Amino acid sequence: MLVGDVVIGGGATVSVQSMTNTDTRDPGATLVQIRRLAEAGCEIVRVAIPHADALDGFERICAQSPLPVIADIHFDHRLAIEAAHRGAAKLRINPGNIGATERVDAVIDAAGEAGIPIRIGVNAGSLADEYHDKDWPLAEKLVASAVSFCNHFQDRGFKDIVVSAKASSVNATIDAYRALASTLPYPLHIGVTEAGTSFSGTVKSAVGLGVLLYDGIGDTMRVSLTADPVEEVRVAWEILAALDIRRRGPELISCPTCGRCEVDLVAIAQEVEQRLRSIKTPVKVAVMGCIVNGPGEARDADIGVAAGKGVGLIFRKGEPIRKVGENEIVSALMDEIADLDRN
Amino acid sequence: MLVGDVVIGGGATVSVQSMTNTDTRDPGATLVQIRRLAEAGCEIVRVAIPHADALDGFERICAQSPLPVIADIHFDHRLAIEAAHRGAAKLRINPGNIGATERVDAVIDAAGEAGIPIRIGVNAGSLADEYHDKDWPLAEKLVASAVSFCNHFQDRGFKDIVVSAKASSVNATIDAYRALASTLPYPLHIGVTEAGTSFSGTVKSAVGLGVLLYDGIGDTMRVSLTADPVEEVRVAWEILAALDIRRRGPELISCPTCGRCEVDLVAIAQEVEQRLRSIKTPVKVAVMGCIVNGPGEARDADIGVAAGKGVGLIFRKGEPIRKVGENEIVSALMDEIADLDRN
Numbered sequence: 196m197l198v199g200d201v202v203i204g205g206g207a208t209v210s211v212q213s214m215t216n217t218d219t220r221d222p223g224a225t226l227v228q229i230r231r232l233a234e235a236g237c238e239i240v241r242v243a244i245p246h247a248d249a250l251d252g253f254e255r256i257c258a259q260s261p262l263p264v265i266a267d268i269h270f271d272h273r274l275a276i277e278a279a280h281r282g283a284a285k286l287r288i289n290p291g292n293i294g295a296t297e298r299v300d301a302v303i304d305a306a307g308e309a310g311i312p313i314r315i316g317v318n319a320g321s322l323a324d325e326y327h328d329k330d331w332p333l334a335e336k337l338v339a340s341a342v343s344f345c346n347h348f349q350d351r352g353f354k355d356i357v358v359s360a361k362a363s364s365v366n367a368t369i370d371a372y373r374a375l376a377s378t379l380p381y382p383l384h385i386g387v388t389e390a391g392t393s394f395s396g397t398v399k400s401a402v403g404l405g406v407l408l409y410d411g412i413g414d415t416m417r418v419s420l421t422a423d424p425v426e427e428v429r430v431a432w433e434i435l436a437a438l439d440i441r442r443r444g445p446e447l448i449s450c451p452t453c454g455r456c457e458v459d460l461v462a463i464a465q466e467v468e469q470r471l472r473s474i475k476t477p478v479k480v481a482v483m484g485c486i487v488n489g490p491g492e493a494r495d496a497d498i499g500v501a502a503g504k505g506v507g508l509i510f511r512k513g514e515p516i517r518k519v520g521e522n523e524i525v526s527a528l529m530d531e532i533a534d535l536d537r538n
Numbered sequence: 539m540l541v542g543d544v545v546i547g548g549g550a551t552v553s554v555q556s557m558t559n560t561d562t563r564d565p566g567a568t569l570v571q572i573r574r575l576a577e578a579g580c581e582i583v584r585v586a587i588p589h590a591d592a593l594d595g596f597e598r599i600c601a602q603s604p605l606p607v608i609a610d611i612h613f614d615h616r617l618a619i620e621a622a623h624r625g626a627a628k629l630r631i632n633p634g635n636i637g638a639t640e641r642v643d644a645v646i647d648a649a650g651e652a653g654i655p656i657r658i659g660v661n662a663g664s665l666a667d668e669y670h671d672k673d674w675p676l677a678e679k680l681v682a683s684a685v686s687f688c689n690h691f692q693d694r695g696f697k698d699i700v701v702s703a704k705a706s707s708v709n710a711t712i713d714a715y716r717a718l719a720s721t722l723p724y725p726l727h728i729g730v731t732e733a734g735t736s737f738s739g740t741v742k743s744a745v746g747l748g749v750l751l752y753d754g755i756g757d758t759m760r761v762s763l764t765a766d767p768v769e770e771v772r773v774a775w776e777i778l779a780a781l782d783i784r785r786r787g788p789e790l791i792s793c794p795t796c797g798r799c800e801v802d803l804v805a806i807a808q809e810v811e812q813r814l815r816s817i818k819t820p821v822k823v824a825v826m827g828c829i830v831n832g833p834g835e836a837r838d839a840d841i842g843v844a845a846g847k848g849v850g851l852i853f854r855k856g857e858p859i860r861k862v863g864e865n866e867i868v869s870a871l872m873d874e875i876a877d878l879d880r881n
Contacts, residue, residue: 423804
């Protein structure tokens with residue numbers, strides 16, 4: 196499936212999505228946010244269309260966005276139809292809150308005409324009517340709703356579908372996606388919904404999406420955080436990198452420090468992490484607080500430092516190169532990385 | 539197995555560990571940190587003994603610590619033996635860096651006499667000699683080393699063992715622990731080592747430990763971060779809560795905000811998160827940015843707010859209770875939680 200120029204599913208690499216939280220009626224501000232998201236590694240962006248007064252802004256956003264734009268629609272099927280006409284690369288609806296079948300069908304037909312996919316995004320707040328009051332576990336209700344919506348779309352001849360079934364419970368999310376992966380032939384958009392603030396939301400998303408991705412489930416992902424959406428993109432990439440699925444730029448490993456540590460390693464590691472953000476090379480960098488254990492424990496790092504009292508021992512692949520003073524550690528490390536980059 | 543009064547393994551709940559990064563020679567500072575860790579939910583604490591001059595401090599720490607104290611020893615077996623005599627509730631050694639068999643045996647015997655367990659903590663920096671240069675994947679070398687050390691301990695009649703085999707690679711860590719779980723009868727201490735700063739380390743740990751815990755692997759856990767160790771404890775609890783394994787205090791769900799949101803939800807959610815830290819009741823609290831979708835999507839929350847332009851709709855279990863002004867949202871929510879707490 197194609198969303199703009201991004202392939203989803205069919206063995207394509209897992210793509211990273213986010214959603215703007217600016218006012219869609221302000222396309223300037225929204226485009227600024229989309230460019231920041233793109234810079235952070237976002238590959239597809241979703242934009243809400245709450246009311247008809249956001250349609251003009253949406254159209255301008257689609258025309259000027261560096262990323263494919265998904266229209267996020269709740270309740271009002273007419274907005275979805277309009278969005279398809281105005282440049283959306285994909286629609287996201289929850290058929291459970293669009294209402295009558297004819298309305299859903301009108302959206303399906305509009306997407307078909309525009310040649311764009313639809314995400315069927317089911318969540319706990321809007322299940323298919325027939326499952327709403329069943330006394331089933333939430334995951335089963337989500338899956339049954341998603342399957343019944345998919346069947347309806349198929350019956351209407353529309354198969355350009357991505358499916359999501361997010362819960363705010365990590366276990367329910369995992370259960371739902373495992374069932375979907377074994378039931379449906381469509382690409383899956385994975386995420387834990389209402390995951391929380393950047394702290395708890397990061398952990399919940401990393402656990403939930405980590406378990407799914409480790410099992411090969413998920414074709415495109417969104418980390419939901421109550422935070423700047425740029426954070427969502429950073430967390431998504433970090434999850435993908437943690438599982439060696441995809442990596443953007445360098446990997447930093449650093450030891451947790453202990454009673455052996457004689458330098459301010461937290462400050463050094465944070466500064467290195469900050470400065471690595473501008474480096475595109477996928478080098479593995481180690482910041483270790485123990486001159487004795489450091490080089491050995493981090494022997495698979497391309498470049499690293501083991502810090503002792505007042506000094507840093509710079510090493511490559513576990514082999515010491517030179518010693519520098521504590522104040523020079525960060526710059527020496529960055530020099531060596533730049534040097535690696537040139538070679 | 540008992541570490542102080544904490545049961546590890548045999549179906550006991552997964553316990554949370556951390557490690558001090560103060561100077562062990564300064565028992566006052568170390569005890570202050572241990573009390574902060576205990577307050578955050580740490581249940582067992584590890585303290586490094588880098589040199590013999592830290593032994594007196596270690597002894598005083600053990601005597602006054604509110605948590606069982608594990609002595610972390612590298613290289614010098616005499617320090618491990620001394621620590622066993624001076625009040626350690628457990629020893630952590632890596633036999634691969636202790637050296638000659640007689641030295642390892644002397645540590646085993648000292649632990650046996652003191653009646654305390656030993657963690658065999660293998661990592662990439664110190665594998666068993668015979669596997670060091672094998673051309674195997676790291677996980678296999680870690681597992682083979684751990685198994686060979688365990689066999690040696692058993693042969694000497696010592697079975698009070700916890701095993702860890704941490705790598706800085708999440709996949710290698712998962713592979714190693716899966717193999718250990720199906721091979722060894724001993725409790726497993728799980729962790730991703732040198733996971734990085736509080737950002738990348740949180741994600742790596744949540745992914746790696748999440749995958750393991752989801753599969754029921756892991757009896758005690760440590761999240762390693764290059765950060766204040768209190769952060770390690772918070773992340774560990776958040777991972778356990780994400781999988782509904784254990785929970786400490788309230789759960790906060792909050793929506794990621796979108797173009798529909800008309801209040802500063804990020805600020806509200808962060809303030810609520812901060813204020814919930816002092817609440818011990820396991821209530822589920824929702825902070826939603828959409829007055830239309832909010833109550834429905836968060837109907838399983840005990841208490842919540844759906845914020846619209848200038849107002850917040852307070853709801854319980856999806857049912858609206860009352861509307862308050864935007865500035866009163868946080869205090870109204872906290873009042874309702876206090877009220878729940880009383881009933």
